[in-house]
Amino acid sequence: xxxxxxxxxxxxxxxxxxxxxxxxxxxxxxxxxxxxxxxxxxxxxxxxxxxxxxxxxxxxxxxxxxxxxxxxxxxxxxxxxxxxxxxxxxxxxxxxxxxxxxxxxxxxxxxxxxxxxxxxxxxxxxxxxxxxxxxxxxxxxxxxxxxxxxxxxxxxxxxxxxxx
Numbered sequence: 001x002x003x004x005x006x007x008x009x010x011x012x013x014x015x016x017x018x019x020x021x022x023x024x025x026x027x028x029x030x031x032x033x034x035x036x037x038x039x040x041x042x043x044x045x046x047x048x049x050x051x052x053x054x055x056x057x058x059x060x061x062x063x064x065x066x067x068x069x070x071x072x073x074x075x076x077x078x079x080x081x082x083x084x085x086x087x088x089x090x091x092x093x094x095x096x097x098x099x100x101x102x103x104x105x106x107x108x109x110x111x112x113x114x115x116x117x118x119x120x121x122x123x124x125x126x127x128x129x130x131x132x133x134x135x136x137x138x139x140x141x142x143x144x145x146x147x148x149x150x151x152x153x154x155x156x157x158x159x160x161x162x163x164x
Contacts, residue, residue, distance in 0.1 A: 043068065045163060056158065061088065061130075061151035070163045071142040074103070077135040079151065084125040089152055090133065091118040096147040099160060100137040107133065118148065118155065 008014060043049020045068065052068045064078035077100075081088040087110060094117070109121040125131050142164035148157045 045070075054158070056150070056156045058151045058154040060084070060154070063090075063149060063151060063156075065149075065158065066160065067158070068161050068163070069139055071139050073139055075100075075137045075139060077137055079123075079133040079135070081123065081125055081131040081133070081151065083127055083129055083131075085127045086125060088123050088125045088131065089113070089120040090123065091115070091120045091148070091150050091152075091155055093118050093148040095145070096149055099140055099145045099147055099162070101140055102135055103138050104136040105133065106136070 039045060039051075041049060043052030045052075052066060053064060054067050056063045056065070059082075061079060061081040064080075066075045066077070069075045079090045097119075105121065107123075110124050111122040113120045113122060121133075123131060123133055139162050142162045145160045145162065146157050147160065148155050150156050
């Protein structure tokens with residue numbers, strides 16, 4: 001009777017079980033690496049992409065801010081004010097300044113005020129076109145953070161994650 005198993009030459013051991021485990025581990029590593037690459041493409045690790053930013057829309061404007069960013073890295077926060085004849089105010093709380101340092105504002109604010117524990121940046125508004133403001137930021141502390149910020153009287157408290 002012939003055996004279904006092939007006979008190996010003398011002195012050669014069968015490592016088929018080890019090879020199957022090795023191939024399985026290899027396939028799992030490929031899948032994990034593919035998931036990491038997809039996460040990078042979508043911005044799950046900061047640095048841009050669909051998952052790294054979000055927009056909070058208010059009646060008088062919108063705030064585009066980083067949800068996921070990297071520690072000690074530059075980033076931006078964009079504010080868009082709806083057309084108005086009155087000055088517009090972008091508010092942030094003290095926790096915002098523990099997370100980010102403001103390196104610059106384009107165009108510059110008209111004035112800064114304090115109200116209800118919030119710092120407000122006052123900007124001139126255009127009555128016919130939306131006004132776009134860019135805050136150039138530098139991240140200060142890694143980890144999961146929350147801070148209050150918003151446009152005029154509407155303030156949100158989003159969560160932000162800064163990778164170490």
